[in-house]
Amino acid sequence: MQQYTYLLINIFTVIICFIFSFDKRIRFDQYFKAFAVAAVLTAIPFIAWDIWFAARGVWWFNKDYTIGVLLAGLPVEEWLFFICIPFSCTFTYFCLRKFFYISWANGFNNMIVFATCVGCILIALLHHFQLYTLVTAVAATLTMIFLHFIVKAGWIGEASLVYFCLMPGFFVVNGVLTGTGLEAPVVNYNPHEILNIRMLTIPVEDAVYGYTQFLLVIYFFKLFSPLPVLQKAAY
Template structure:
């Protein structure tokens, strides 16, 4: 049973959202194609990042909690992670955007971007010897600058609020992956490569990493969805 731990975490993360996608009030299933394309597109650099960090020992996996299928040094479950977790995140955003008036958050775009970029820049400069911290900070800075100044995305405030709410699910899910409730963590980290600041057992970098991944998947999802909507008119 222990070998199914990572798989079960992914299943419990996605199953309710997947079933709810077919609800007539939501119909997120109409956008599965847009989601899959966006998730795969973003997964490519993130999986490359994952493979690199695993190969260099920044983090590693306890295969006692996985099915034992390994591709490019990553458990199969880790590959599925880049579909399952973004699915739940984008689905949640889709529902909040559909049922709640969140336009008042548009006014927070500037402050969220500027504060986040400044904080990440300072941390990157002060901790350039910690590779996980540094790469995460650079990825977040680059993503926010692109979305805000180039793509001119007006939904960053909304996405940030939704991600804050998603933290209620992120903490137990990522908590188990990083050792909460287990004898040993599923994902282990080299203490020399990150700040050492944790939310329970979760490195703070994981939360920022997840935020950046969410923003990028959401960006491409909106683009693919818009193209589909335009073609159907």
């Protein structure tokens, strides 16, 4: 069963959200196509990033925890990761907006963008020799600039709030992938390419990486949704 570890992580991450997508009170199934487009468009640069880093030895995957099928040097489970995790995150965002008033968080848009950009730029300048740290900081900064200043996204605050609410799941999934509860990590990191600041076993860069990916998925999801993403407050 050990070789199915990463595959099972993906399945358990998505299965409950997928089942409840068909609930008549939620009907997230109406947004499957929009999500698929959003996930694929976001996955393209992130998978390219993944392949590049794996080739350079920034991170690598423990073959003991995968089924052994590789695509472009990545385990097939890693490809599924870019569908399963965004699905659960987008589903959670959709449900929280549908059943709760969270648009109040958008009042903090400017503060969030400013803090993220300044923090990431400083980190990039101070740690430009550590590749994962540098690329993650630059990607987060460019994403914020794109969303806030170019497309004028007004939902950064509420998306950030939802990402914070997703943190327990983040710690469980990324914790297992980075070795929590296992004899060895599923994903290993070159210590010379990260800050080596860990949240339990999780490199802090992973949280910024996930945040950037989440924001881009939500942007494309909204862009291609056939219906408004419902909320108690006006969209």
